[in-house]
Amino acid sequence: MAKTRVARIAENLYLLRLDDTETMFFEALWEIPEGVTYNAYLLDTGEGLALLDGWKRGYEGQFLDTLRSVAEPRDVKWVIVHHVEPDHTGTLPSILGEAGNPQVLCHPMAVGLLEALYNVRLNVRVLKDGERVSLGGEELEVLYTPWLHWPETIMTYHKRLGVLFSGDAFGSYSIPEGVSDGDVDVEELLGFSRKYLATVVGRYRQHIVKAVEKLSSRGVEPKTIAPLHGVVWRVNPGLIIERFLSWARAEPAEGKVLAVYGSMYGAVERAVGIVLERLEELGASTVVYRFTDRERPPISNVIGDALDASAIVVGAATYESEVFPLIRYVVEEVARKAAAKKPVLIVSSYGWGGAAGRKLEEILGKAGFEVSVVEFKGSPAPVEDRLREAAETLAASIRLP
16 A cells, blocks of 8 residues: 655645555656655635645545545535646545535636546636635635646645645655655755656746746745645755756756667677767766666656756667667657757667668757767777767867866
């Protein structure tokens, strides 16, 4: 049974959290051996309870039991849906059944999808951008934040408490020991946050910038950020906003070079090794992911590291007149979720005829990367000098420590 937690984060506001160690692939795509949390919040308004979001389907019983540890489900008068995705609304039918007919407050685009997902008819109040909603003795400001990460996503801001309910934004993978940023290793957590942003919101990164600008223009200065995954940011909420902005802009970490390669029989591995050895001699810090007959790292980690890399090295053989399949998939996802104007060196081998180098150059070039290619037949021995020169050119194009 998954672990659940309850924590009071303000005098009348509770976090209801489930620690999911069972989901190995988030959205059935992204490897998360670190796990993930689902966060819901319960606000006592003095005139009834407001439930903000929920948990994933399959945890309905635990959700109701956790809620009962704080208050009676029948006292839930309002349910606010910041994001329709089923990892946050899967428990909605159970609360509707227990609470009678609570009012569901959401974006207008959310209504039809909620009713279709759960075969329910809702007592709905559609929210408007900028609206101030009074719930008993409490007030929330509504902010539309489309594509973070679906088109119907919203945030709400409780000005009196200084709490921003941020939906999927400012969240993280992992199951932290503590419930707030003051209780965890923040730098480790930020690595999981970067991976989360890259995989979940990566394709819509520009909307993070727009959302932060909107918060600023509305005078929203949260003392606490309450996301749907990860910790509640209470000690330094500005840090996660700052990092999300940096990752959204794909700002490079000084000297960081990401290398990802596939090597069936060692030729590509040897070639990439020559490049990395020279880069490290020149002061670069390398992060390496190997797809070989001995290793297969999480693709989600590769995409996360691509966001703030200063440069990328990709190694792949031609395979059946195409790119080695795993590397093609990785590169296509990097091009979709971490595209940026950054230098990329492609190292490619072939036997009967080369194709991988050209095809990778096309994929990455269309995404805005600045691409160079070193391709060789068979062994990399004849092109060792070219590989070192390519590494030197790559190093000269980035900031090194």
